[in-house]
Amino acid sequence: MIKNFAHRGFSGKYPENTMLAFKKAIEFGADGIELDVQLTKDEEIVIIHDETIDRTTNGKGLVSDYTYEELCKFDASFIYHGQMGFNKIPTLREYLELVKDKNIVTNIELKTGILEYIGIEEKVWELIQEYKIEKKVIISSFNHYSILRMKELAPDLKYGLLSESWLINAGKYAHDLGIQCYHPIHYNLTPEIINEIKKYGIEINTYTVNKESDIRYLIEKGIDIIIGNFPDLTGELIKEYK
Known part of the structure; x- marks a missing residue:
């Protein structure tokens, strides 16, 4: 059954990657x-999309140049001009406290594409074990x-x-690496590409899908x-197809 995942939380109407959006x-x-x-x-795992805080906060500079405090x-x-109150950048631990007892799957994206953050994998794994969410997580x-x-x-x-x-x-690539899922941008999913991925039994989880037609x-x-x-x-449209 198709699943509905909120991208950076309910980011279409609330400040992305905040506890409010989650x-x-x-x-x-x-x-x-x-x-x-x-x-x-100071090596705290924080939830934010960009390597800098410029776009999503009223500050400037690299996340890695600041302590969490x-x-x-x-x-x-x-950017909501006071309409949402004050929302700080949350830690992964704060988020896991919210969802640990809920029937929610969490897709944790490691933002290691520009800054590698050596050791982040170990830190994320430690928290996953601490909160016992091994069966409720996807790492991408x-x-x-x-x-x-x-x-x-x-x-x-x-x-x-x-x-x-x-x-x-892409399906063969994921299969050969022993990876269960492929997360492509949605407009790349032509019927031919979908069929190739499915042929290898790979799960297709696509982003960022906001238009009804898509x-x-x-x-x-x-x-x-x-x-x-x-x-x-997304939830309403999925219900319509059930």
Whole structure:
């Protein structure tokens, strides 16, 4: 059955990658939540998409140049001009406290594509074990070396290879690496590509799907997980097809 994952939480209507957006995603019935993790200067795992805080907060500079205490001073919802109150950059631990007892699957994207954050895989794995969510997590990254590093640490977790390129024989590629899922950008999913991936038994989890026509197309093609900014819309359309 196709699943509805909230991209950076309910980011279409609430500040992305904040506890508010995660709580709203759960409230609107998302099956899962996709989020991004990076490391601070003092090696705290924080949830933020960009390597810098410039776009999503009222601060500037690299996440890795700040301690977590320093990052907490910045408002991750400032672009909403005070409409959402103050929302800080959350830690992965805070998020896991929220979902540990809920029927929510978490797609943790390791943001190791630009800054490798050496050791982040071990830190994420430690928290997954601490909160006992091994069966409720997917680890993804654009850095496929990072995925393989974490797979060595935790071979039984579910993994996804992120891609925004027209990768040839993506299904074979994932299969040969022993990875269960392929996470392509949605507009690359032509019928031919879908068929090639499915031929190898690889799960297709695609992002960032926000238009009704695209959601309908992907439902009809039997995609496994739709990751979008509007889990309310995706959820309603999935119900329609049941």
